[in-house]
Amino acid sequence: MPKDTSLLSRETRFDKQTFHRLRKRRHPNDPHAVLFLRLHRQRQSFLLKQNFASVFDQLNQLHSVRYFDGSNNVEKAVVMKPLGDCKFVSAMYGHAGQNSKTPCYVCNLAWSTHGSDTASLENFDFEFSGEIRTLSDLKKTGVPLLDVDPLNAGPPGVHTILGICQYYCIDWLIAMAINFDTGSSSPANLKQLKKDLKKLVLETEETTNLVDSLESSLERINDAVTTIQKNCKTTKPKQKNSSHCTSSFCIVGSSKKSSFRDSSIFQCTSCKAAVHDVCAFYITEEQRLLMDQSNAVCLDCRHGMIPSIPDRLSLALEIQKSVNEQLLQAQDILEVADNERLKLEQHLKGSRIRSEVSTRQLLEAALRSIGCDSRIWYQDLTGNQARKFLRHSSIDKVLAVFTSNSRRAPNASEKNKEE
Structure with missing residues (x-):
């Protein structure tokens, strides 16, 4: 029993290793005043009720302490003050926690804890508080583990x-x-620098995917140009086989079998002909996506006539030039973005x-x-x-x-x- 006559207070302290202690207010840091009651290593949530119910029941029954000071019997009231991190105190009161709309376990003031409107020391109005929570209010919506008003809980x-x-x-x-x-x-602003790095990483990934897609498109149009050029030089048309589509000139059927393995066939929405995507010059991913959306039209219907092989070659060369320019531009953007990403990443890592x-x-x-x-x-x-x-x-x-x-x-x- 304490030998002085100061008012006793009972603190409930929790941190990463949870413990209770009874102490004298006059000497709060006296190690001889610490009384270890229980250790809790699990996550701090309302599961405390399952593991700590018996401890909290005993604490709720602790209202006073009696002792003999050498000449008289003394009885002192016990003042309970829950102290600890926010997660524990919120769990003890059945509060929704610090990610909720009202993060404070003492009052019901609402503020944002994430996004562009996040509250900070710079913009928070500390002179204004919400309605104070009471133990009776908490009991209407849950089962608080400690019979102490939240206002008595320390920060x-x-x-x-x-x-x-x-x-x-x-x-x-x-x-x-x-x-x-x-x-x-x-x-x-370190947080903003990390956001900038995240944006650069995302931009680099997206541009890398674009470069890969354009490289694939350029390879397809290069093969198409090569096939058309070979057919421009011959007067004898290639005999049709099972790989030919109904296009007036089938690039797939006129080329090596391995050149257009990923080519697919669609039905023209105008003439209903079954045509390979490459034969209609659907080369890029955007064009092939349009084809997949059932809006595709064959090359003959798009031009309102059957283009000759030289005309097809001219169209293919224009597409080849356009795709090549897009690829060079995307590669330049990728180089700049990747250099900026690498530089900022190295600065952040030191x-x-x-x-x-x-x-x-x-x-x-x-x-x-x-x-x-x-x-x-x-x-x-x-x-x-x-x-x-x-x-x-x-x-x-x-x-x-x-x-x-x-x-x-x-x-x-x-x-x-x-x-």
Whole structure:
């Protein structure tokens, strides 16, 4: 029993390793005041009821503590204050959690936690709060595990500090270092840089698919041109066989059997003839998609006449030129997008691009020297790392990377002068 006469408080603390403790308010960090009640390693959800029901029942029955102080019997009321991360407190109260429309377990204020309207320290109105949740309200919609009003639940202090430190300090410094290295004058925003990388990756993938498609189309039209040119030189038409379609000139039947293995036959919506796609000059993926949508017309019907073989060759050469130009343009776009993607990816990873040391590498070296290199842990900063990072000496060492580095990001006016 405690020997002082201060009001007792009972904290319920949870983190990655869950525990309860009874402590004296006057000496909250006294290790001798810790009472370990139960360990919970599963995910923090309302499944706590299944594993912790007996513990919460006992806590709900703990209203006072009696002890003898040496001369008198003393009875003290117990004040319960749930403390821990948001996931646990939400699970304990049966709250929907931090991805819901109303993320706070204390009030019912609604705000966005994702997308372009995400609430942040910069745009959140801290002077306004929603209607305070009460224990009686929670019992109408669920089964709270602890009989304590949510207003008595403390904020997740350590997690809040870690989040602010990571997002507004570490991430900002990394983005600033990347801006120094790239010469960008845009605001330092690591999250936006990661979005930019994601867009570049998507653009690279889409352009790669386009290049592959155009290369396949160019190969098809090249084979078609070769076949037509050979038939221009001969006066004796090739004998028709089972591979011929009903086109006035079947490219597939007049070529080597292996040239158009992927060719398909469609029915002309005008004359109802069965024609190969390549014989109607449906070469590109867009044209073949049009054919698959039952809107395809054969070459003869499109021109209102039966083109001669020289006329077909002229049309094929025009298509060949157009596809080749599209391919060259797509290849140029792919080269630019892939170079930008690779450069930004290397900057985000902190890789050395040139022979000299980058600002990003200098920043990582400074963070590593104070024990705050996030790559060591492959996660965000821990509590001890954040404490080290926020020391005056550590802050001075990290900021010295930018003040001593001659390569700095130009401002908007300087950039306009250069242009």
